[in-house]
Amino acid sequence: MTQDEAHLSPAQRPKNGLSQGMKSLIVLGVLGSASAIAGLVMAGRPTSPILQTAEAATPLPLAARLVSAIDMTDAPAPLIKADGKLKRNETLTGLVTRLGAPAGEANAALQAVYSKDLIDHRRLRPGLEAETFVSDGHLTALSIKADAGRSLLVTRTLEGGWQATELNAKLTPSYKRVEAEIDGSIYNAALKLGADDQQVVDFASAFAYDIDFQREIHPGDRFEIFFETFVDERGTPVRNGEVLYAALDGKALKRGFYRYTPSDDGVADYFDEKGESATKFLMKTPINGARISSSFGTRRHPISGYTRLHKGTDFAAPTGTPVYAAGSGTVQRASWNGGYGNFIKIRHTRGYDTAYAHLSRYAKGLKPGMKVRQGEVIGYVGSTGASTGPHLHYEVYVDGKPVNAMSLKLPTGRKLAEDPAMLAEFTSYKDSIDVLRRGGNGPMAQLARAEVAVSP
Numbered sequence: 296m297t298q299d300e301a302h303l304s305p306a307q308r309p310k311n312g313l314s315q316g317m318k319s320l321i322v323l324g325v326l327g328s329a330s331a332i333a334g335l336v337m338a339g340r341p342t343s344p345i346l347q348t349a350e351a352a353t354p355l356p357l358a359a360r361l362v363s364a365i366d367m368t369d370a371p372a373p374l375i376k377a378d379g380k381l382k383r384n385e386t387l388t389g390l391v392t393r394l395g396a397p398a399g400e401a402n403a404a405l406q407a408v409y410s411k412d413l414i415d416h417r418r419l420r421p422g423l424e425a426e427t428f429v430s431d432g433h434l435t436a437l438s439i440k441a442d443a444g445r446s447l448l449v450t451r452t453l454e455g456g457w458q459a460t461e462l463n464a465k466l467t468p469s470y471k472r473v474e475a476e477i478d479g480s481i482y483n484a485a486l487k488l489g490a491d492d493q494q495v496v497d498f499a500s501a502f503a504y505d506i507d508f509q510r511e512i513h514p515g516d517r518f519e520i521f522f523e524t525f526v527d528e529r530g531t532p533v534r535n536g537e538v539l540y541a542a543l544d545g546k547a548l549k550r551g552f553y554r555y556t557p558s559d560d561g562v563a564d565y566f567d568e569k570g571e572s573a574t575k576f577l578m579k580t581p582i583n584g585a586r587i588s589s590s591f592g593t594r595r596h597p598i599s600g601y602t603r604l605h606k607g608t609d610f611a612a613p614t615g616t617p618v619y620a621a622g623s624g625t626v627q628r629a630s631w632n633g634g635y636g637n638f639i640k641i642r643h644t645r646g647y648d649t650a651y652a653h654l655s656r657y658a659k660g661l662k663p664g665m666k667v668r669q670g671e672v673i674g675y676v677g678s679t680g681a682s683t684g685p686h687l688h689y690e691v692y693v694d695g696k697p698v699n700a701m702s703l704k705l706p707t708g709r710k711l712a713e714d715p716a717m718l719a720e721f722t723s724y725k726d727s728i729d730v731l732r733r734g735g736n737g738p739m740a741q742l743a744r745a746e747v748a749v750s751p
């Protein structure tokens with residue numbers, strides 16, 4: 296399963312510990328006791344769910360040191376170190392063998408990992424890093440970066456078996472801000488600047504209600520993503536976290552969203568600076584927008600969009616790109632439909648239906664009668680039926696009549712301004728995020744700047 300498949304719309308994602316940490320910061324900011332911010336944020340962190348799992352990832356060099364130390368005492372043969380990443384369709388045994396370990400020993404060492412449930416071998420992702428230490432043709436030790444926040448070290452026991460250990464190191468939360476002009480695809484620009492896949496997907500899902508990623512991004516448009524990042528004891532970034540702020544400054548739309556969890560309902564969502572939710576009744580781009588390259592007009596993707604002759608909107612995207620339910624509703628149909636190829640129709644409330652055509656496949660288990668939530672993956676882009684290339688053909692119906700999904704006025708989500716107390720809470724949170732955004736990268740720089748900014 297990829298990160299994309301696991302993705303749900305902002306409102307469906309679980310509340311995490313960040314907002315609790317940030318609330319501590321806000322409280323202190325209000326008190327003006329800024330010098331204590333660092334202490335409180337750090338002290339508050341371990342109680343939040345995200346931090347309990349944020350113990351992690353001793354970098355591979357430590358494993359090398361441990362192994363060398365063992366090796367010095369009784370093995371004169373040189374220790375050969377090799378590292379590599381898991382390829383698509385490769386097994387972990389395949390990778391460890393490719394890095395020089397005999398297959399039998401690779402299997403035995405990995406068995407020690409599986410037997411302690413330290414890794415789920417059915418959910419391994421390409422790119423997973425491993426390092427082997429081989430001496431005299433035998434595997435001496437193995438280190439696996441199990442996921443972004445965890446390393447495993449497998450060593451031989453005195454009895455000749457294998458022992459797997461989880462290595463922990465303290466991670467320090469920090470923040471990173473990437474900002475650039477969109478050059479064809481937000482994805483490439485953001486990745487080049489140090490964001491990961493997940494941050495771009497979060498960015499795209501915050502804007503999926505508002506913008507047609509295919510046709511409404513123009514040359515010169517700019518974006519900003521401000522997100523959490525965690526560094527280990529050496530200051531090496533280990534993994535990235537939640538997107539705290541996402542902004543688009545473009546011809547079609549200028550809007551910024553803060554990820555925020557209102558204290559009354561506990562539902563995390565993205566809100567603009569006035570406290571209006573990004574969420575609408577239906578998404579404008581019901582597809583992982585991170586994977587769409589903008590057409591910049593229609594020159595790159597000669598696909599029609601909505602015209603009188605064509606009652607839908609087309610999104611060109613690679614085969615396999617996840618397609619989302621544009622809104623919550625009930626699946627009416629998930630079957631072949633002539634020129635539409637593999638086809639899904641969803642019934643929503645208020646007389647709305649949405650349809651998705653040319654899919655390569657349906658999400659596992661999707662059946663008519665089933666309830667789906669907005670942002671849930673229902674299928675994958677393909678080119679089935681009468682189609683000339685991979686794209687999603689998307690249609691919206693109101694009371695059975697096709698309408699232009701790109702110009703619909705849709706019911707919007709929560710407006711915090713309707714409750715002055717909630718708006719005040721949000722505004723104070725938003726201001727603290729803005730202080731962090733305007734600072735440099737790195738926790739000390741961030742906190743130092745926060746201190747200056749909140750002191751009276």
Ligand SMILES: [Zn+2]
Nearest residue numbers: 607608609688
């Ligand atoms: Zn079409």
